Amino acid sequence: GEDVEQSLFLSVREGDSSVINCTYTDSSSTYLYWYKQEPGAGLQLLTYIFSNMDMKQDQRLTVLLNKKDKHLSLRIADTQTGDSAIYFCAESRFTGKLIFGQGTTLQVKP
Amino acid sequence: KAGVTQTPRYLIKTRGQQVTLSCSPISGHRSVSWYQQTPGQGLQFLFEYFSETQRNKGNFPGRFSGRQFSNSRSEMNVSTLELGDSALYLCASSLTTENYGYTFGSGTRLTVV
Numbered sequence: 001g002e003d004v005e006q007s008l009f010l011s012v013r014e015g016d017s018s019v020i021n022c023t024y025t026d027s028s029s030t031y032l033y034w035y036k037q038e039p040g041a042g043l044q045l046l047t048y049i050f051s052n053m054d055m056k057q058d059q060r061l062t063v064l065l066n067k068k069d070k071h072l073s074l075r076i077a078d079t080q081t082g083d084s085a086i087y088f089c090a091e092s093r094f095t096g097k098l099i100f101g102q103g104t105t106l107q108v109k110p
Numbered sequence: 111k112a113g114v115t116q117t118p119r120y121l122i123k124t125r126g127q128q129v130t131l132s133c134s135p136i137s138g139h140r141s142v143s144w145y146q147q148t149p150g151q152g153l154q155f156l157f158e159y160f161s162e163t164q165r166n167k168g169n170f171p172g173r174f175s176g177r178q179f180s181n182s183r184s185e186m187n188v189s190t191l192e193l194g195d196s197a198l199y200l201c202a203s204s205l206t207t208e209n210y211g212y213t214f215g216s217g218t219r220l221t222v223v
Contacts, residue, residue, distance in 0.1 A: 029184065033212075035214075039215075039217055040113075042116075042200055042214040042216040042217050043153075043202075043211065043214040043216050044214070045211060045213065045214075048211070088153065089154075096141055096143055096158035096160065096204075097143070097155045097158060097166050097168070098143070098145075098153075098155065098166050098202075098212065099155070100152060100153040101152075102152050103152065103153075110223050
């Protein structure tokens with residue numbers, strides 16, 4: 001089936017690390033993505049990971065993939081107030097179709 | 111390099127009318143996908159076009175249609191609008207249909223009254 005699940009809300013203090021989690025059901029997923037959406041805006045691609053990788057790091061962002069448990073996480077180091085947004089996890093196969101989670105609202109308190 | 115451009119940004123239509131939304135992909139991108147975003151249903155895939163051919167379609171009624179032109183620009187059309195069609199419609203483009211780096215536009219906010 002096609003299902004991607006995320007927790008709905010996360011609150012952290014500025015300077016702390018944030019970890020946003022996601023689970024998916026389709027073991028044939030090829031790519032997994034993290035997108036960020038700010039109010040009134042479209043989706044900004046933050047990072048993606050191919051399904052044969054288990055980790056990817058890009059500056060303050062670290063993506064961990066546990067393919068056995070179908071679990072994906074996004075860690076944001078040194079979280080800033082500008083990181084406040086909705087974060088979407090998405091998965092795909094070679095179909096041109098992305099399946100999105102419901103989105104996690106990240107609130108960063110000063 | 112210009113991003114994905116969607117026009118118009120905002121639109122208000124009356125029930126029963128039809129609407130056409132436009133998407134200009136990043137130059138050189140040949141794949142264009144459309145998504146509907148609502149508070150209740152989240153982000154749902156509408157369809158995907160590659161080289162003027164519809165490659166994949168989501169679970170939407172036939173009132174929702176689209177097309178892609180030879181310059182990769184895409185349009186989507188919704189006929190006989192219903193109140194439930196009120197949503198943010200997002201377009202995304204990519205070089206190919208291989209799934210890495212889909213770039214989204216800012217969307218068209220459609221309100222049906």
